[in-house]
Amino acid sequence: MKLGNIDVPTPVVLSPMAGVTNWPFRVLCEQYGPSGLYVAEMITARALVARNPKALRLCRFDPSERVRSLQLYGVNPAIVEQAAKIVVDENMADHVDLNFGCPVPKVTRRGGGSALPWKTDLLQEIISRVVKVCSAANIPVTAKFRVGIDHEHETFLQAGHIAQEEGCAAVTLHARTTAEYYGGHSDWTRIAELKQELDIPVFGNGDIWGADDALAMIDQTGCDGVAIGRGCQGRPWLFADIKHAFEGSTQRINPTLGEVCAVIERHAELLTRFYDGDERMAVHDLRKHVAWYLKGFPVGGSTRKAFMECESLDDVRREIGRLDPNMVFPQRVVDKPRGRVRFAKKVHVPYGWLESRTTTHEERETLFGDDPMDAGY
Numbered sequence: 001m002k003l004g005n006i007d008v009p010t011p012v013v014l015s016p017m018a019g020v021t022n023w024p025f026r027v028l029c030e031q032y033g034p035s036g037l038y039v040a041e042m043i044t045a046r047a048l049v050a051r052n053p054k055a056l057r058l059c060r061f062d063p064s065e066r067v068r069s070l071q072l073y074g075v076n077p078a079i080v081e082q083a084a085k086i087v088v089d090e091n092m093a094d095h096v097d098l099n100f101g102c103p104v105p106k107v108t109r110r111g112g113g114s115a116l117p118w119k120t121d122l123l124q125e126i127i128s129r130v131v132k133v134c135s136a137a138n139i140p141v142t143a144k145f146r147v148g149i150d151h152e153h154e155t156f157l158q159a160g161h162i163a164q165e166e167g168c169a170a171v172t173l174h175a176r177t178t179a180e181y182y183g184g185h186s187d188w189t190r191i192a193e194l195k196q197e198l199d200i201p202v203f204g205n206g207d208i209w210g211a212d213d214a215l216a217m218i219d220q221t222g223c224d225g226v227a228i229g230r231g232c233q234g235r236p237w238l239f240a241d242i243k244h245a246f247e248g249s250t251q252r253i254n255p256t257l258g259e260v261c262a263v264i265e266r267h268a269e270l271l272t273r274f275y276d277g278d279e280r281m282a283v284h285d286l287r288k289h290v291a292w293y294l295k296g297f298p299v300g301g302s303t304r305k306a307f308m309e310c311e312s313l314d315d316v317r318r319e320i321g322r323l324d325p326n327m328v329f330p331q332r333v334v335d336k337p338r339g340r341v342r343f344a345k346k347v348h349v350p351y352g353w354l355e356s357r358t359t360t361h362e363e364r365e366t367l368f369g370d371d372p373m374d375a376g377y
């Protein structure tokens with residue numbers, strides 16, 4: 001596959017995950033995996049424009065990364081455009097993805113993420129402005145979205161057409177609604193539906209837990225590629241399995257606990273570099289990953305607790321040294337769901353949001369009016 005002038009020899013994507021897909025994790029996945037796309041977690045356009053140091057840190061890449069893929073999130077077209085301009089002017093990325101899929105209440109309540117495609121004018125304007133800025137620098141833009149807000153308010157087909165017409169190089173569909181959040185199942189039939197509608201490549205997303213799921217999704221939906229999120233949490237070697245599967249091999253990786261610990265240690269070291277040598281920040285970031293890495297291993301609660309209390313690389317190494325390296329990988333968690341798996345309690349969108357498919361003047365005022373940075377809009 002080609003996205004603009006970027007070659008994607010194997011159409012496999014590490015799906016952006018906030019708090020997870022910073023460069024240390026991407027590097028681990030990419031080193032196992034095929035030549036695909038390994039996308040950074042979403043960067044809030046406003047934070048990038050304000051040069052928030054945390055946002056800037058998330059925009060960093062390791063020199064080993066083949067393609068620098070950034071994801072931007074924003075509601076105000078003028079601000080997202082400014083963020084895209086920064087990315088282009090400062091040569092921060094080779095590919096820009098736009099987030100229209102986030103279901104988190106604090107995002108949808110502001111009309112962002114998966115609430116946004118309901119307002120077709122806003123969606124169209126954001127994509128068109130970002131594509132204009134990025135295409136001048138030959139940077140392909142893609143868009144990622146969900147099926148809709150709920151089944152009474154589906155948006156994906158229209159969103160796909162808008163993305164295509166405004167010049168996106170591809171789209172990714174996470175085949176759940178906002179209301180479904182991470183519960184139930186990604187409905188792959190919707191991916192097939194979108195694929196039938198569009199000429200640009202469609203990446204299917206949702207519930208790929210093992211390499212065979214990736215092949216099954218392509219087989220069942222005809223999608224052009226797959227995006228993988230939670231399935232690789234604590235299992236970056238899933239990308240090696242996927243690589244093998246795409247090459248027609250049935251070889252799969254089942255690491256021993258010792259091999260998993262070597263990955264944990266490397267992950268901790270890379271995170272320390274990511275945090276400019278701050279081991280404490282690194283091992284705190286590592287905590288959630290350790291919980292995923294150890295999932296299913298009968299190591300006991302006290303071991304898990306000890307990892308959660310680590311404050312330095314030495315602490316991590318000490319805890320690793322206490323584990324039995326020969327313990328085999330727990331088969332009951334291989335290729336099984338992991339990470340978030342719940343439905344939303346309630347969908348939050350701005351007041352009156354669902355009454356019309358386009359934004360009213362008042363809605364725009366409320367969404368962006370009170371911010372001096374938005375004066376140009």
Ligand SMILES: Cc1cc2nc3c(=O)[nH]c(=O)nc-3n(C[C@H](O)[C@H](O)[C@H](O)COP(=O)(O)O)c2cc1C
Nearest residue numbers: 015016017018041042099174206207208228229230
């Ligand atoms: C912890 C977490 C953080 C996420 N952050 C983002 C994000 O920043 N941008 C985005 O587009 N999707 C985000 N997602 C959604 C995933 O990219 C993916 O679409 C979703 O998890 C479904 O794929 P999966 O079933 O393979 O996990 C996140 C998901 C999780 C679990």
